[in-house]
Amino acid sequence: xxxxxxxxxxxxxxxxxxxxxxxxxxxxxxxxxxxxxxxxxxxxxxxxxxxxxxxxxxxxxxxxxxxxxxxxxxxxxxxxxxxxxxxxxxxxxxxxxxxxxxxxxxxxxxxxxxxxxxxxxxxxxxxxxxxxxxxxxxxxxxxxxxxxxxxxxxxxxxxxxxxxxxxxxxxxxxxxxxxxxxxxxxxxxxxxxxxxxxxxxxxxxxxxxxxxxxxxxxxxxxxxxxxxxxxxxxxxxxxxxxxxxxxxxxxxxxxxxxxxxxxxxxxxxxxxxxxxxxxxxxxxxxxxxxxxxxxxxxxxxxxxxxxxxxxxxxxxxxxxxxxxxxxxxxxxxxxxxxxxxxxxxxxxxxxxxxxxxxxxxxxxxxxxxxxxxxxxxxxxxxxxxxxxxxxxxxxxxxxxxxxxxxxxxxxxxxxxxxxxxxxxxxxxxxxxxxxxxxxxxxxxxxxxxxxxxxxxxxxxxxxxxxxxxxx
Numbered sequence: 001x002x003x004x005x006x007x008x009x010x011x012x013x014x015x016x017x018x019x020x021x022x023x024x025x026x027x028x029x030x031x032x033x034x035x036x037x038x039x040x041x042x043x044x045x046x047x048x049x050x051x052x053x054x055x056x057x058x059x060x061x062x063x064x065x066x067x068x069x070x071x072x073x074x075x076x077x078x079x080x081x082x083x084x085x086x087x088x089x090x091x092x093x094x095x096x097x098x099x100x101x102x103x104x105x106x107x108x109x110x111x112x113x114x115x116x117x118x119x120x121x122x123x124x125x126x127x128x129x130x131x132x133x134x135x136x137x138x139x140x141x142x143x144x145x146x147x148x149x150x151x152x153x154x155x156x157x158x159x160x161x162x163x164x165x166x167x168x169x170x171x172x173x174x175x176x177x178x179x180x181x182x183x184x185x186x187x188x189x190x191x192x193x194x195x196x197x198x199x200x201x202x203x204x205x206x207x208x209x210x211x212x213x214x215x216x217x218x219x220x221x222x223x224x225x226x227x228x229x230x231x232x233x234x235x236x237x238x239x240x241x242x243x244x245x246x247x248x249x250x251x252x253x254x255x256x257x258x259x260x261x262x263x264x265x266x267x268x269x270x271x272x273x274x275x276x277x278x279x280x281x282x283x284x285x286x287x288x289x290x291x292x293x294x295x296x297x298x299x300x301x302x303x304x305x306x307x308x309x310x311x312x313x314x315x316x317x318x319x320x321x322x323x324x325x326x327x328x329x330x331x332x333x334x335x336x337x338x339x340x341x342x343x344x345x346x347x348x349x350x351x352x353x354x355x356x357x358x359x360x361x362x363x364x365x366x367x368x369x370x371x372x373x374x375x376x377x378x379x380x381x382x383x384x385x386x387x388x389x390x391x392x393x394x395x396x397x398x399x400x401x402x403x404x405x406x407x408x409x410x411x412x413x414x415x416x417x418x419x420x421x422x423x424x425x426x427x428x429x430x431x432x433x434x435x436x437x438x439x440x441x442x443x444x445x446x447x448x449x450x451x452x453x454x455x456x457x458x459x460x461x462x463x464x465x466x467x468x469x470x471x
């Protein structure tokens with residue numbers, strides 16, 4: 001019987017690994033998930049929140065925990081998984097953007113797999129997660145006309161690529177302490193308050209990989225006796241990085257003769273990414289080109305192949321607070337700060353500044369026990385965010401702000417047959433998150449982006465690690 005259980009477990013793990021490899025290869029070969037001109041700077045557009053419930057709550061997640069969804073924002077949250085369960089997450093995101101300048105307006109849309117992750121227990125006090133999530137995306141195509149004396153110069157800037165991270169996360173239950181308080185409301189009625197304090201620590205070890213490609217063409221379309229210049233630059237990244245997290249939970253429960261329920265929870269969370277020099281290789285080619293009456297003159301100005309160097313990723317600090325009342329109503333707020341002023345790209349600064357994000361949100365579950373009508377089982381979410389990005393262009397801070405809302409839709413209600421001992425097998429959930437926001441400005445001839453982002457996430461939960469009592 002034990003051999004049969006072990007064989008079934010290995011088959012499931014093998015399928016998960018094959019799926020992870022398939023998604024990894026698909027993500028690595030896909031086009032960049034952006035078309036923003038602002039992705040030309042730094043490492044591109046920094047990817048958003050991969051925790052789907054928090055995505056609809058303004059992008060919060062540092063102090064949130066879930067036994068049904070994987071929160072890679074704070075690796076300490078993995079201790080929320082049931083010790084006999086397996087959790088699986090995959091999401092697809094579509095983004096629709098309207099770009100506007102003083103002179104023109106354009107629309108663009110992108111759709112891509114935004115993340116894949118899985119969570120599982122190792123022991124009762126040690127839980128883990130693996131997954132693939134994006135770090136940044138580059139994708140732009142910009143043209144400008146410049147007059148030099150009497151000559152018309154046409155500059156074209158193109159870029160694509162991005163950085164992904166394949167992470168292996170671990171979380172540990174450091175301690176759990178409990179105490180009780182007896183309160184007599186009357187001679188026949190007593191309430192026991194059961195207080196629990198717990199601390200969890202965790203880390204994500206991430207393997208960063210990907211490439212950033214940038215192309216510049218400076219062409220004089222109306223002239224025959226002037227050289228055109230073409231530049232190609234490609235940076236390949238392969239290295240490790242770490243994120244550390246902590247969560248402290250205070251939970252007060254009420255116990256009466258009729259029921260036991262959570263009165264409230266207070267969760268504080270912290271995250272820290274150390275400043276990290278990521279190994280990279282850079283290849284650049286600069287040529288000048290002259291086509292004179294059919295005679296082509298080509299000259300190489302620079303040809304540099306696989307020059308080794310580093311890209312310095314910044315230190316990130318985050319803190320969050322969540323309050324959960326009766327497992328129904330959740331309030332959360334996050335603050336994240338990134339030291340991009342210390343970032344370096346093969347020794348260059350790219351004129352970046354420190355960035356920060358404030359996000360906040362709420363969630364309502366009318367019936368958290370999933371026993372009544374379907375609409376009471378739905379998770380209703382709402383939130384907002386404000387970001388000062390790492391870009392400072394033409395004496396303007398490039399800011400991003402927006403609102404978000406969404407739903408967590410259980411596919412069905414669990415029935416009585418889905419009880420394994422004292423474990424309830426939760427039904428699959430589809431999480432939908434919609435974000436409406438704006439980035440940039442029309443001041444100083446810059447670009448304003450108005451966007452709508454729609455994300456669909458499938459979250460699966462299964463009981464894996466239970467010994468069968470009957471064949």
